[in-house]
Amino acid sequence: MxxxxxxxxxxxxxxxxxxxxxxxxxxxxxxxxxxxxxxxxxxxxxxxxxxxxxxxxxxxxxxxxxxxxxxxxxxxxxxxxxxxxxxxxxxxxxxxxxxxxxxxxxxxxxxxxxxxxxxxxxxxxxxxxxxxxxxxxxxxxxxxxxxxxxxxxxxxxxxIPALTNLLYDAEPDVRDTALFNLGSIGPQADEAIQTVAKHCVEDEEFSCLYNLETLVSVQKQPRFFIPLLINKLRKPQTNITIYKVAIIALGQYGPDASSAVPEITRFLTNQIPSLASAASNALKQINPAAAQASVK
Known part of the structure; x- marks a missing residue:
């Protein structure tokens, strides 16, 4: 060969x-x-x-x-x-x-x-x-x-018990889905939702943003959540998106969130356009008169 x-x-x-x-x-x-x-x-x-x-x-x-x-x-x-x-x-x-x-x-x-x-x-x-x-x-x-x-x-x-356990899952998407599903169940799940809401407001980690966004869609008990969201605006945040999500959430509560107007107004002059825009839109939903006055 x-x-x-x-x-x-x-x-x-x-x-x-x-x-x-x-x-x-x-x-x-x-x-x-x-x-x-x-x-x-x-x-x-x-x-x-x-x-x-x-x-x-x-x-x-x-x-x-x-x-x-x-x-x-x-x-x-x-x-x-x-x-x-x-x-x-x-x-x-x-x-x-x-x-x-x-x-x-x-x-x-x-x-x-x-x-x-x-x-x-x-x-x-x-x-x-x-x-x-x-x-x-x-x-x-x-x-x-x-x-x-x-x-x-x-x-x-x-x-509810099984979904509550999933709120502490290692995967953010699983936690977010579990929270959303608890919100879909209704008032029976309020205790579990309030627990994670408190944790979310105290947590400065980026992963908590998933929970905050879902809390916007769940929209449970204004008297409970509005003070927590206001505190989120008062605290220094390394991730500005948290401010934006909190402002949007407060806006969706409408007139019920009137106590948040002073904190939201501060963001009207923010140098970041998306934050200023979110604040303006939220004020229109909460208090149109205050929003109009801020323009003048």
Missing amino acids: PLLACCQPPFRYLAVVSKRTGILILLCLSILGLLTCLSLSQREPTYQGKGITFWLDQYFEVDYGNIPTYGNFPTVPTKSPAKQFELKKQARLAIQAIGTNALPALLKMTAATDSALKLKMMGMVSRQHAVNFGLKEDWYYHNLSRTGFQILGPAAGPA
């Missing part, structure tokens, strides 16, 4: 190895996708033969469109407003019919966290479009849980 022939790389062998490696990767990804689906759908409650995830997904997609999965996936055509209304109504009735039986699944979705292995696999899958592995990121499950708790409302009261 010629010397050069011996030195040539075995391209056929490399092609076989490459093909085998690709098949192995696809197999591993398929197994991971299957395990992810099974972990979330195991013993999942159903209505009319379809699981809670199906109904949550149907409701969620009407508002936000088709949720991308890693790999190839079909595009859902835009539906007419009448059809969208019907789909949401159907999903809402299904979720309400499942009721508290949905709580274990909703809590699992609330606590969903992408492992390092899953993130690595999703990165690999995103480079191909031949197979749809059905892998979805944790934020997708967090949003499904928010949808579920919003629909169930006070009926989800039995989940």
Whole structure:
């Protein structure tokens, strides 16, 4: 055999190895996708033969469109407003019919966290479009849980202890989702929400901003939260976004936040345009006369 022939790389062998490696990767990804689906759908409650995830997904997609999965996936055509209304109504009735039986699944979705292995696999899958592995990121499950708790409302009261425990989870997104879901339950969850609100006002860490933003949307008990938000404005903050979020929150309380007018007024002359604008808008919501006077 010629010397050069011996030195040539075995391209056929490399092609076989490459093909085998690709098949192995696809197999591993398929197994991971299957395990992810099974972990979330195991013993999942159903209505009319379809699981809670199906109904949550149907409701969620009407508002936000088709949720991308890693790999190839079909595009859902835009539906007419009448059809969208019907789909949401159907999903809402299904979720309400499942009721508290949905709580274990909703809590699992609330606590969903992408492992390092899953993130690595999703990165690999995103480079191909031949197979749809059905892998979805944790934020997708967090949003499904928010949808579920919003629909169930006070009926989800039995989940309060578990959601309260998740307020101390290591992942900020999990804590934020748990807080939002507590707010959706209603007055039953006020004690847990007040506890985290006090912690949030005292905490100077950036991660607490997640909780403060969610408290804006939850908007519980003005008499309790308004003084806490005012104190947030009085304290020196290394992250100016905290000021902005607190100002926006106070503005959404409207006239109930009149005691915050002096503190908010200080920010009208702030050199940072976004803070000055937030203060101006908040004053218009709280006290239009004061806002008009400040312009003069």
